[in-house]
Amino acid sequence: MKGSNADIADLLHSVATSITLSKGNFFEIRAYNNAADAIEHSTTEVRDLWQEGKLAEVPGLGKSIQAHLDEYFKTGGVKHFETLLSKHPKVIYELIKVPGIGPKTALELADLGVKSFDDLGKKLDNGDLVKKGFSEKIAEKIKSGFLEHSNRDNRMLLPYAQAQADKILEYLKKGPGVKNADPLGSLRRQVATIGDLDFAASSDEQEKVYEYFHKLPGVATVKDKQTVVLASGVHVDLLVGKPESYGALLQHFTGGKNHNIKLRTNALKKGLSLNEEGVRKINRKGERVELVPTKTEEDFYKLLGMDMPAPEMREDAGEIEAALEHKLPDLIELKDMKGDLHLHSNFPIEHPSHGPGIDSIADIVKKAQELGYEYVGISDHPPAHRTETKEGIIEWIEKRTKVIQEIKAKTKSTRVLNALEIDILTDGTLSVPDEALKTLDYCIAGIHSGHRSGSGDITKRILRALESPYVDIISHPSGRLINERESYEADWEKIFEYAGKNKKIMEINSFPNRLDLRDDLVRMALKYRVKFVIDTDAHQVSEMGNMRYGVSVARRGWATKKDVLNTWEWKEFAEWFEVT
Template structure:
């Protein structure tokens, strides 16, 4: 790929005593899905060319790891931390470095020249692997990418595929069926937000639990691990009668089409909403093994299998068995039987490990940490004592969106959540439409209104026995202008208990300038929190670039806090940066950014991000009581 415009970044690292010149595309960058696809093609090419299986497996692992990464790989490259991505070794990291610097990888291009372009198109057909795709391209003389699928379909309809050696009539029919699935667009759906996937899965699980045949049901895969975006929805079902449970599920009114149905273990359907749903069924004695296996991640399971093999044990979705007659595992020796597990805890304990929470199963250091008995006690939703970022419908005449619920409605909801405190942080008044005096008057009016509303609601609801938060705090979410100045003046800031500073414009500034901008915005004593710190919008917009070492260092030295914004298409700070912040010692705050009373429930997704970032209660400031919070925030 050729770049139209380049920016040269000089990155001098004192600790490495060297300088690295980077060329970075200005208008176009590689998404995680594009990078994963490239690595997938490399693995396929190596398999076709009969390269060693370890190299093939390395690229397959790297592709999967990048596909499911919750931060953009390019951003990780910017921070010189490609080695932190599970499955990325030095060789692949060097190729990715070349890709980001030049827009291409010479070695990959030379490799792809040896393979007909049509092969990589055929790989999109379900059931067609690299060598099958290559044989089809060569034997049917379909080498070009253009119209490759259409030409293959025509050849199959004419019976040309079954004439190929080692194919036959069944292979031809399977390929035709695969092409049909591909053409319908039902092979894979676009990734969806965690919030949306969670809601769909909850609805299905609620339906399943109404059946007497279903003992329990759980989400699987990336949904259970609470990854920010989810592909297909996978659900496990524990039952003593799989056939009856399957029959019950197939009556679910939102199923559009049944793609496949096994006798006892798997049903795959497409919903009217377009999402693919896989249900896996297991009897109770094997349920824990299946739950562990299909929760993943793939990289976690690979490392877990390698760990087990050192103990001469083999893992599968059915349980654990020995690969030798070992005196160390006498309960497995007799007939080399598979040991089943009803729950995951016993599965991990049998291997000599602590149970590993699903959010940590990403193939990093979780197995080693578990073996040493040092897994963190992850933050839980019930430990959150308040929400410090909410937008009420008090009209501050902002340039951004206004809240939809009243202060009173949000106070009552906070009481039902057992919150001790609540911080109203509406967007600052529009700078372009108001004078400084008008902005001050609006902010002062809001302060007085919140105080009056709190006491009014408290008096009314005391009589009805409704518990309200002990403290209501007056805050604002203030724009950090492109030059780093805040959108309100000193006089306005003095009215507030604390303030959140956020970037809402000019996202394309260079890394150094954006870093200076954010640090300048955070420097005011009243600014305590950096809101949605990367500015990303999941599935819509990448985050802006920051020098995170400088951000972490500033926050640590100046008593500033990074927000984990729970809004469904933000989930920002990303989990990878949460983990870095925790290691650095920077404190975090989990906020809902609610604009409606019902959205206060979004905070659970921010907690999931924190858990994926290995955060404990001690890392989250709004797990403190109000007395503890006031010491550091007010």
């Protein structure tokens, strides 16, 4: 849809690029880039804010840009922007998206006859650029940026990255004189996809730690002192700092970028300058003096007069303001989880609608007990409504209910719940008749077909499904499959508003390539007081350990324990679901 936050951010970045090339005011350029970043990271659609006359709420949008956006939403374009953009070849606004290509390089490339992004790839391959006078090293740099851009979809999934990171951390902690070791960057912030694996360590024997790092199991090549490449092709970076300034190092390289920018801007106003070694005071002459090293991140933030936001929150999404006012939310933690409600077993089925699990209900329950859960819900897919008769579906459910009840009776420490994950059909009706649904402890409904219908359709489908008194939870609501399929373009505010008012729950699905709801949608849903469950959607018991990733998503969305039903004590949980 034209006019999405991403579209507008793109447009403003293009304007900034154009002004750069026209040698305009440096700070005007920055203002446009800031505005673009703010919109890109806004958790609300800017179009909606405009409709409500609340554009000014987005930081970085002043009178001028607001007026331009007003014109944009009213007419579909901005005359002033079009004039600016037309001063330079159109292709540069595409080329600047390639890492390593900025405005200047993009213009140079355009002057050399690069016509499009694909054309750039062609000219890189056949050496045209070097022939026309581009230095080989720069061409090489652009090529790697081009590949990175083309493969941007193939960043590692967080769970895959984290599994490797856990092993590396374990190794690093045994290094010479190592006192601390932590992940950095997007890994530490638990972003859904990860590029490189970055780590920090503290030790008084820095050089020895780097030598030790180069011997990390699985290393294929040592690229430089701080970087090794694993056999899998994954780059691993390590920064070793002194223990007395480790907090500043961690803070600096955890980011995110916009969080740090705002932090440093705010600090400057108080006469403080921040870098990776600590906090420095600035004297009257504007000189940076008196470095105060910070041992922990808490110390670092304390010197700035604020509480420490969890790494997962550091995206400049309001956490700095909240930290200054000592109003940070008490984020949910993995140890709060008391059950898993979305699990698939291998219960026999003749006409499956979707892939069943590979382990038995008994094994799942056993695993739940091992994990210390107070309750566990088995939620298989019912038989396909197209190939199985209505009676057949009901019969299958009855058979399965019986088996679950037998296991339930034998299980002391963990309560076993009888559920299903049913389909929301293309017209919003459900794949299982009500008379069977009402026999369940709760019901999860999800979209498993017709993902590509337009925004209105998906919104209507979900809303219609939610109107059923038997539907409690919407599974993987936005339907994204990371690196494969984008989220549906649905009217999430409308869906969340309904859910918040009608006790309907949104799932945060911990499956590695789903992590759905997304963190930004969790944040949006919270505004409507929507409750969540965090589930693993495990199809084998080994996947039940993925819960931590759903918790990370919830934390990135600022969710607290009370927002997530499956952290609740059994009594309250049972009251909500009206089960015994």
